[in-house]
Amino acid sequence: MPAFSLGPERSAWCAELRALAADRLRPLAEKGEPGRVNRALLTELGRLGLLERLFTSDALTLCLMRESLAHACTEAETALALQGLGAHPVHAHGTPGQRERWLPGVAEGRLVAAFALSEPEAGSDAAALSLAAEPEDTGPGGGSGGGPGGGPGGGARRWRLSGEKCWISNAPEADFYTVFARTTPGAGARGVTAFLVPADRPGLTGSPLEMLSPHPIGTLRFDGVPVTADDVLGEVDRGFRVAMTTLNLFRPSVGAFAVGMAQAALDATLAHTAxxxxxxxPLKDLQTVSHQVAEMALRTEAARLMVYAAATAYDTGAPDVPQRAAMAKLLATETAQYVVDTAVQLHGARALRRGHLLEHLYREVRAPRIYEGASEVQRGIIAKELYARPHLTGEAP
Structure with missing residues (x-):
């Protein structure tokens, strides 16, 4: 039982989720094809009401859900998380029409969502996006002059998207994408707009990538893909805010995913060394082994508490959410890498055999240290937030 008190109802719910993941979700995950969207798994997540919770839960509940699912079935956790990441901008920034059109299908597991931010030359530096949203001449009063959006694309009503996105989870099989494109050249983060782009738009193509982690990832190519003002999420030239508010919510829950994997590796190690x-x-009687297991448990619990604290900060509207979210993701993902690697070492060669839990976790645990902001990016965010504190503006004594 974590030192952070969840209360009996939440603790029971987490136990129920772990059981559901093991009994009902893992068999479906095992039937899926690595690198492909598992629609049967999504349908079951919808039937269980877990996808609907993406839009009704606070950040802490989201973290508990991801941690619990990850403990027993990482594929189910990832399928749920990718639905949330792709659809949250629609839920939080979409119009009533956009939400009505797309979110029920996401909640039921019928429609697959994706978050299209990264590009071949703009991964960690998200403000350097180059996917171009070129305004179309829409006649008198609707041209491409400046407007409320604050830039050349601000007064446009129609655009054509041209360029490429890369490392996009659920691509190219998603039914719609939250796409971030540059509407004002040279404006950095202030010139990006978020668009809801259905997968069947003319000019949009994609291809899968073969990656170490087993969930679907691919590239997207935009060849003059048409979008209009009705496709904008939030405001023109204010899309970077859509991206960052989404990541501030999901970064702690990436940490929760990592904690779930770390706990699974720790539990397996306790059983094996006993x-x-x-x-x-027994191996547990060797001091070098028992001390390593103690260190695994210590780091896992510390990461869990930081994830819960970051989620609680988000839920209470604390001013330091970006810093806490970055800390939680950084500590938890780095911790999970350490714990899983140590678990493999203590298990020996058997842990490297295909099909072993730790072989699976070893492949899964590497990617979270990169996506949704690499560990180095998280350190940069933390440092930036620390130096921005008001008490540091004066001269040192």
Whole structure:
């Protein structure tokens, strides 16, 4: 039981989720094809009401859901999380019509969402996006002159998207994409607009990428893809805010995903070292082993508490959410890498065999240190927030 008190109802719900993941979701995950969207798994997540919770839960509940699912079925956790990441901008910034059109299908597992931010030359530096939203001449009063959006694209009503997105989870199989494109050249983060782009728009194509982690990732090519003002999420030239508010919510829950994997590796290691005989007794009786297991448990619990604290800060509207979210993702993902790697070492060669839990976790655990902001980006965010504190503006004594 974590030191952070969840209360009996939430604790029971987490236990129920772990059981559901093991009994009903893992069999569906095992039937899926690596690198492809598992629509049967999404349908079951919808049937269980878990996808609907993406739009009704606070940040802490989202973290508990992701941690619990990850403990027993990482594929189910990832499928749920990618739906949330792709659809949250529609839920938080979409018009009533956009929400009515797309969110029920996401909640039921019928429609697959994706978050299209990264580009071949703009991964960690998201403000350097180059996917161009070129305004169309729409006649008198609707041309491409400046307007409320604050830039050349601000007064446009129609655009054509041209360029490429890369490392996009659920691409190219998603039914719609939250796409971030540059509407004002040279404006950095202030010239990006978020668009809701259905997958069947003319000029939009994609291809899958073969990656280490088993969930679907691909590229998207935009060849004059038409979008209009009705497709904008939020405001023109204010799309970077849409991206950052989404990431501030989901970064702590990436940490929760990592904590779930770390806990699964720790549990497997406790069982293995208690029964495995070596040097005249169980492995757990060797001090070097028991101390490593203690360190695994210590780091896992510390990461869990930081994730819960970051989620609670988000839910209470605390002013330091970006810093806490970055800290939680950084600590939890780095911790999970350490814990899973140590678990593999203590298990020996058996953990490297295809199909072993730790072999699976070892492949899964690497990617979260990169996506939704690499560890180095998180350190940059933390430092920026620290130096921006008002008490540091004066001269040192």
């Amino acid at each position: 029964r495995r005989q070596a040097f005249g007794g």
